[in-house]
Amino acid sequence: KQEVTQIPAALSVPEGENLVLNCSFTDSAIYNLQWFRQDPGKGLTSLLLIQSSQREQTSGRLNASLDKSSGRSTLYIAASQPGDSATYLCALSGAGSYQLTFGKGTKLSVIP
Amino acid sequence: ETGVTQTPRHLVMGMTNKKSLKCEQHLGHNAMYWYKQSAKKPLELMFVYNFKEQTENNSVPSRFSPECPNSSHLFLHLHTLQPEDSALYLCASSQDLGRADEQYFGPGTRLTVT
Numbered sequence: 001k002q003e004v005t006q007i008p009a010a011l012s013v014p015e016g017e018n019l020v021l022n023c024s025f026t027d028s029a030i031y032n033l034q035w036f037r038q039d040p041g042k043g044l045t046s047l048l049l050i051q052s053s054q055r056e057q058t059s060g061r062l063n064a065s066l067d068k069s070s071g072r073s074t075l076y077i078a079a080s081q082p083g084d085s086a087t088y089l090c091a092l093s094g095a096g097s098y099q100l101t102f103g104k105g106t107k108l109s110v111i112p
Numbered sequence: 113e114t115g116v117t118q119t120p121r122h123l124v125m126g127m128t129n130k131k132s133l134k135c136e137q138h139l140g141h142n143a144m145y146w147y148k149q150s151a152k153k154p155l156e157l158m159f160v161y162n163f164k165e166q167t168e169n170n171s172v173p174s175r176f177s178p179e180c181p182n183s184s185h186l187f188l189h190l191h192t193l194q195p196e197d198s199a200l201y202l203c204a205s206s207q208d209l210g211r212a213d214e215q216y217f218g219p220g221t222r223l224t225v226t
Contacts, residue, residue, distance in 0.1 A: 004154070034214065043116075043202055044217040089155075098143075098209045099168070102154040 002027045002094055006103035013080055014111050021075040021106050023090035028068045033092040035064050035075050038105070044089065048075070080110045115139040116218035118203050124224045125193065133188040133221045135203030141216075143209050144186040146178060149200040149220070161186060162209050193225045 003026045013019050023033070032051050036044040048057045048064040050073070056065040063076040073090055087107045091100040115138045125131050137144065146158040160168035161180040175197075177189040186203055200220045206213040 036217075041200070041220075041222060043118075043219040044204075046214055046216065049214050091155075098206075098213065099157055099160075100155075100215065104152065104154050 002030075002092070002101045004090060004092065004101050004103040006088075006090060006106050008106060009104065010107040010109070012109040012111060015080060015082060017080050017110075018076070018078050019080055019108070021077070021088050021108070023073040023075070023103055025071045025073075025092055025101075027094065028071055029094060030068065031093045033064075033066055033073050033090060034100070035062075035073075036089040036091065038087045038089060040086075047088075077108075080108075082110045082112050084108060085110050116203055116205055116216050118201075118218040118221050120221060121219065122222045122224075124226060125190070126226055127193060127195070129193075130189070130191040132190065133201055133203075133223075135186040135188075135218055137184055137186075137203075137205040137216070137218075139205060139207075139216060141205040141207050142183050143206045143213070144180060144183070145204040145206075145215065146186065146188055147202040147204065149202060151199075155202065159188075160209070167209065190223075193223075195225050198223055198225045 179187040203218040
């Protein structure tokens with residue numbers, strides 16, 4: 001059974017700092033991996049989707065990488081801003097299923 | 113702005129009440145999902161519908177009853193819930209059930225069972 005782990009559970013950084021969020025998974029037979037953002041009490045906003053054949057995806061200040069062999073994905077946020085404060089979730093679909101398995105998320109606080 | 117809407121946004125109900133959650137997607141998608149998000153737990157998939165047909169029921173108790181009258185609308189009927197059912201209920205949609213299909217989420221309904 002696939003397990004997704006996100007460490008740390010919470011992270012606090014000063015504004016302007018570059019940061020990396022981590023996601024690890026136990027079964028490397030994945031089809032794609034998505035990073036989501038969730039604001040308090042709100043739904044999920046998709047940030048980046050990486051197909052299993054890809055190594056990374058970029059959108060603005062965000063860069064997500066995928067290393068299937070090591071069972072890891074990272075989300076890099078450049079020049080963090082207070083508006084980036086949210087919980088970041090990673091989720092992945094297995095090679096044989098459309099179902100997403102989610103991590104518990106990392107709660108990010110960017111301090112002005 | 114997401115193309116998936118959910119109503120109500122907040123709901124408080126007693127254990128003997130009957131209520132329904134509504135989800136509507138304006139994206140022309142064919143697949144719709146219900147997820148449950150409890151505190152300090154990962155999102156849990158509850159139900160999946162594809163072209164109005166239920167394709168997945170992840171061992172959800174019968175006090176939760178989904179309904180999908182068409183590809184744009186999804187309901188979750190609730191009755192005789194328990195306090196542990198209090199959670200954020202999220203609806204999502206995707207073009208199809210393909211493994212590459214990105215899921216789009218609604219804002220959720222915060223449910224409190226008293």
